[in-house]
Amino acid sequence: MNASARRLAAAVRKEFRQFLRDRLLVALVVFIYTADMVMCTVALSFDVSNLKLAVYDGDRSQISARLVERFTATDYFGQLVPATSLRAIDGILDSGRADLALIIPAGLAQDIDAGRPSAVQVLLSGTNANTANAARGYAVAIVGGFARDVLVEHAARHGVAVELPGVRAETRIWYNPQLEFRHFMAVSMIVVAGLLVGVITAAAGLVREKESGTIEQLIVTPLRSHELIAAKALPPFTVGMLTLAPSLVIAKLFGVPLAGNLALFILASAFALAAFLSIGFFIATLAENLQQALLLAFLVLFPLMFLSGTTVPVESMPQAMQWLSYLSPVRHYMEIALGVLMKGIGLEMLWPHFAALAAATALLGTWGVVRLKRALYA
Structure with a gap:
């Protein structure tokens, strides 16, 4: 193992220990992917009855x-x-x-x-x-x-036999025959959980280093900028990907068919979580304390969610908003999640969204790394 690999491995071990030591943050990640998903899936519904x-x-x-x-x-x-x-x-x-x-x-x-x-x-x-x-x-x-x-x-x-002409619609509902809104909501909450975990953990973790003054200690170590950023990103990325498993189990319990290739969905989740972490790191470069980081995070989170189709259909938005939604990685992640988990379709149909999600991840990742490098090593 060369010197660079040893430095990175040591930094990653240190970041994992620090991340896992913060039990509240770990509990928050698990809560968002499990209990929060259950509550929102059960409680939130646009079905109108009773x-x-x-x-x-x-x-x-x-x-x-x-x-x-x-x-x-x-x-x-x-x-x-x-x-x-x-x-x-x-x-x-x-x-x-x-x-x-x-x-x-x-x-x-x-x-x-x-x-x-x-x-x-x-x-x-x-x-x-x-x-x-x-x-x-x-x-x-x-x-x-x-x-x-x-x-x-x-x-x-009055003695008149009337047969009213009519056209009968023979309907067949695909993907969700019972029209259970909770199926859509469960998939939507998995996407939203990834967004929340990625943005908030990345921003909060780096800002906490600023507040405690330990960020200067990291800067003066032999770690290079890309190694420091990779070490900071790996713990929330790993925990986020691991907690994806119970969320899929919960979705299955709610009746989501999980009809497609789960490996394809996991790959899309990795791309999406990397993009969300990049957004969180960018926010951390702007914030001086945790309060500012959270306020900036919510300033970004709500537009991303509203333009993604996780709450309201994209087709019901004004045309300008529909075009703007193509810039949101959350929309492409949502389309992939619905396509794989609900429809059971594969890469042959979803490749445009995969390409857009990969491009957004690369762009946001480069932007976040450059911004973070300038902020820390300027």
Whole structure:
């Protein structure tokens, strides 16, 4: 073993001992990849169900009762809040006791029997746009289906056989047949955990050396700049890659198929974690203390997450933001994670994202190393 290898090995051993001695930091890494992943996967969901429905039935007929039953028979609407008057609807929506209100006017059954056009009113609380859009879609579909059934029954009572033309969609859902949102959330949290661990551990570890004054001692050692940076990066990189294993087990327990080549995903995780560590080292060159490092880290973390598709679909963003998201290594890592773990596809389909992730890792790594070298050895 030559002198350079011996120096590097000694520095790596020292950094591993120092990193593992900080039990709180190690516990934080394990927590993010395990307990935090479980809590977020269970708690965070954009599925809309068990909506609270306020109902004012001004008709009080068999027809109106059937319409209300159409709503309550689905999983979309859970709690039914009866309203005694139209004025009471305002109070129910204002107080948040209902997400939407169904208003059935008096004379609905008579209008239907006479063949006259009739209408019911649906009021929606728009405080949560996602919930309101989903509730509107459910309500329109239910009322539309009810209207078709009423039309056929009305025609039959008058001796007219009606067969309404229609097109039936034969749907088949790939990759996630049960439409379990937690499958996507589990994969997303693995990606987010890598980002958090990479950026925060790298930034906090180097800034802590600055605060304690030991960074000057490292600089005056025979270690060269690239050896010092490699020694600093290896402990969080190794721990991050090792804690990837329990996160995959947790994802499997949540029902994620893990359909593809796990070696391919691990390779992508190594590229991504190296890129995230580089971002953390860059932040450490700007910060003078741990508080500054954490604030700068969050300044970087949120845009990276929001432009990656881990929280909202990239396709729903404005076009300019979609183009900007291609610069985020998190987006390419997320695409690879979904492709490998959910779809089971390989490098023949994912190579553009692998190439972009590798390029981002090389660029960020070079940038972080150069910046760190200048800051430490200037």
